[in-house]
Amino acid sequence: MKRSTGNCYLCGTKTSKTTMLRHLATCLAREGRQGSEEVIRLRIDSAGLPEFWLDVEVKTDALLTTLDSFLRRTWLECCGHLSAFTIGKLRYVIARDDWEVDPNERAMKVRIDKALGPRVERFTYEYDYGSTTELRFQVTARATRRAGREPVTLLARNDEPVWRCSTCDAPAVSVCPTCVWNRQWLACAEHEEPHGDCEDDVWSPVVNSPRMGVCGYPG
Ligand SMILES: [Zn+2]
Ligand SMILES: [Zn+2]
Ligand SMILES: [Zn+2]
Ligand SMILES: [Zn+2]
Structure with missing residues (x-):
């Protein structure tokens, strides 16, 4: 694969997919991060096409449904397919009327910090159970920031290949x-x-x- 580059949305720096994580750590520190709002930082990429990637910051009290909406808006929505997060042994799905609850399923309307707990570092997501687009998530930091930003904030994104x-x-x-x-x-x-x-x-x-x-x- 050709080296994938991307853009930091905070300062405009362009760098490689690998180096962006280190860049964001210093870029965010420079910004002055004193604040009481707790966030989880995530690196998201595609399992099949890893040249597509995002770095985002999610408020710990944001719901998985909010992250789902963000992913649909930014990357995925074609015609309102079902989607699910898989975190450990549990699948978080969109609650619906004909939903027959499987013991390993939960409603997606849950806080991300509750779903991840303190230890989960990696999880996955599917959009569309038929022609599935599968995404991978890596927790890159648990941090704080000043209040006032969107519940899901885009920090960096790949340049269009x-x-x-x-x-x-x-x-x-x-x-x-x-x-x-x-x-x-x-x-x-x-x-x-x-x-x-x-x-x-x-x-x-x-x-x-x-x-x-x-x-x-x-x-
Ligand atoms: Zn930056
Ligand atoms: Zn579709
Ligand atoms: Zn063909
Ligand atoms: Zn041609």
Whole structure:
């Protein structure tokens, strides 16, 4: 994989995915973090397409549903699919009328600090149980800040990767929904043609999201 770079939303610094965590630690410290609001810092990326990543800060009293809404707004929402967080042995799902509660399921309407407890460092999330986009979360810090920001605050985000047309190497604008998972079949505007076993020509736009190419996600 080519080195993935991203942007710090606090100061505009551009750096690599790995270095961004160290950058944020110093950048946030410089900001003066005295405050009483407790937050959990998370690195989020896509299991299948790790060049898509976010660093966010979440208030400890924010609900998992609030984080779910943020992810949908920023990265995922195509047509209102179901979603779930998996934390340890428990799955946190959106409560619905026909919900038959499984012993390992809980409603997503729960505070993130209660769901994570003091020790959980990693957890996962699925959007859409059919054509699933799976995200991974890593707790990178438990900290405090001054009050007054959004419950989920974006700290850093990957730069949009440059994908190349599979035919001519020009920058790609579309992706084949069938081939997106093996990072194959991208096309420039001129080369949106059927290929291999992918008969139909339903192309999806290249966008800055791990939902790229799935379910017609428009970005
Ligand atoms: Zn910064
Ligand atoms: Zn959809
Ligand atoms: Zn081309
Ligand atoms: Zn294809």
